[in-house]
Each structure stands twice: as C-alpha cells, then as structure tokens.
Amino acid sequence: MADQSRGPLTGLKVVEFAGIGPGPHVAMLLADMGAEVVRIERQGSQTTNAVVERARHRAQVDIKSPEGRKFALEACRHADVIVEGFRPGVMERLGLGPEVLLQANPQLVYARMTGWGQEGPLAQAAGHDLNYIAVTGALDAIGKQGELPVPPQNLVGDFGGGSMYCALGILAALYERERSGMGQVVDAAIVDGVTSLMSFFFGLPPSAVRTTERGKGLLGGAAHFYRCYTCADGKEISVGAIEPQFYAELCQRAGAPAHLTQGQMNPANWDSYADDMAALFVTKSQAEWCELLEGTDACFAPVIPLDKAREHPHMRARGAYEERDGKWHTAPAPRFDRTPSQIRNSAPDGEAVVAQWAANT
Secondary structure: OOOOOOOOOOEEEEEOOOOOOOHHHHHHHHHOOOOOEEEOOOOOOOOOOOOOOOEEEEEEOOOHHHHHHHHHHHHHHHHEEEEEEEOHHHHHHHOOOOOHHHOOEEEEEEEEEEEOOOOOOOOOOOOOOOHHHHOOHHHHHOOOOOOOOOOOEEEEHHHHHHHHHHHHHHHHHHHHHHOOOOOOOEEEEEEHHEEEEEEEHOOOOOOOOOOOOOOOOOOOOOOEEEEEOOOOOOOOOEEEOOOHHHHHHHHHHOOOHHHHHHHOOOOOHHHHHHHHHHHOOOOOOOHHHHHHHHHOOEEEEOOOOHHHHHOHHHHHHHEEEEEEEEEEOOOOOOOOOOOOOOOOOOOOOOHHHHHHHHOOO
C-alpha cells in the first residue's frame, strides 16, 4: 500500500469516482492532507496526470456491472466522503445516488462536483470552464477593451470556483457531522462558486477606477501601475503598485519621469502613462529590473513561465515544488506546522483498502 501520512485529515476515508478537472483536484487536496482516497476508475484506465492523481488507492472496476456496483456500494458504506462529478442523475441511474448511499451510511458526506449544479435549466447540458464563467459575469471582465474576452486557463471556474469550494463544502459538512452525527449532500456547482468569487467586485460601488468593464478599471489592466510590461530581452515583468507609497517607490526606484508621480489615480492619465512606463521598462532586461525592484515595496515580480517557476528563488525557498521519484510535483497547500501534509505515491490496491475498511468497522 502507499505510504501513510500524518496530515490533518489522516484517518478520513474518501471514495473518488474518477472524472476530469475539478473532481480529481478535490481528491488530491484531501489526499495531500492525509485522507485515504480510493479512486474508482474504469478498467484499463491509465494515469493522465501524475501530479493531480497522486496519493490514490486505485481500483479499476466497471460500476455498471453487478460486481462493480457491489464494490462501489461496499466502499461507500465504509467511507466518510465520496466525490463524484457526473451529470445530475447518472449516479442515481447506477444505483449509487444519495438516497441509496445515505441510507446505507447516514454519516456519509456526498460531494457532487458539477458545472451547472444539480438543478436549473442548464443542469443537463454539457459545458466546460469557459461556459460556466461566461454566465457569472467573470469572463466578461477579462481581456482588452474592444477585444473578445480572454479565457483565463481553467483556473477561475474548474479550480477557483469548483474544486476549492467543493473541498470547503466537504470540510464544513464534516465539521457539522461532529455535532449532528449525520452526513449530507454537498452540491458544489462551478457557477455558484464563481459567483461567490465575484462577491468583491459585485459589492463595489461602480466608478471609473473600480469597474469590471472589460479592459478598464484599476484591476482590469487599464491602470499603468497594475499591468505587465515587456523588457529589453523580450521577457516580461508585472507591477502592482496600487497604494500611493508603493507607487512612489516604484517610480523612484525605476527612475520614472517626474510627471508620472502626479495624478496616479486619474484614469485620464493611464493610457499615456502606460506608454511612458512601457518605454521605460523596455530599456533594461528582466534580470536588471529584478535587481532594481524585486524584494522592495515597489510591488514588482517577473513574469515566469510555469516550467521555470520552481527555479525562482522565492519559490525554491518556500519549497513550492517537490521532487518525488524523479517527478516534480506542486507542494501540498496550505501548510500545517503540527500535522504537515505530504506528497504520497498512488498504488493499485483500492480493493485491498476497501476490504481493510470493512474489516475495521
């Protein structure tokens, strides 16, 4: 079996019905914190992402068959949590819906990870991250003025509004179970999570500075002090000097023209000031700007490609990436000082683990 963790969720038993995107990420988060996760997947399945699929006890069974369904029922009968990401109704048709599983295991936390949610006009429609963030108002704000919205990878929907809210819901349900002794269904819909993520912007009084109109506003890429610039070597940097004292330090350390120190928050200045900043930052390489600005209160950072991020001194010092058996992994997050999370290997021993659960009950 895979090596054991001493993380804060050690002893928690989780069944993951294999899927894509946010569901596996939820299971990874729980597994990193010490949960024992049995991943039920199709026969013949291969690992597609060794990082997100780490720390699993894999069981390859056909849950449409009587034998596979029997195994799934047995696993869920002894689990604390299940995570599934099928369209609404699929688990019910398989005989593995909440009514069946909660009757067999009243303490079960049944987490349902979907894009549209369990009900509503779009509940049965196919979709992906881009579609979910489109209807919430998040996508409309991302991009340049006069151009089409820019998909932000699938960070905002699948993972920001999806897996993170699903994991939060699971932990909240487990906490409540300590008082009631009862499990419940967690309906984790990406559209709900992204809507919650947009709370800050939804609650802001609209103004020319604080707006979600595409390509405008302080946080939307219009402000000259909150955007990215190209350096002499073609590499890029980011500046985010919002507060006046930080902006003043940026201007002073970068040697900005004197007129840029006035009228920082006047949107009428932003376009021309951005041109001036662009002309300034293109005079030095990224490394030279790092030497001048990194680690100061100028709110500066170089733009680093993902495959180079682990080489950055701060990320290296934090141990943000860990090597395991010749493979680099993202480190578990968040961190715990007394019960640290850890990266663990996966193993094809899911059936044995479920048998152990049953024997220990």
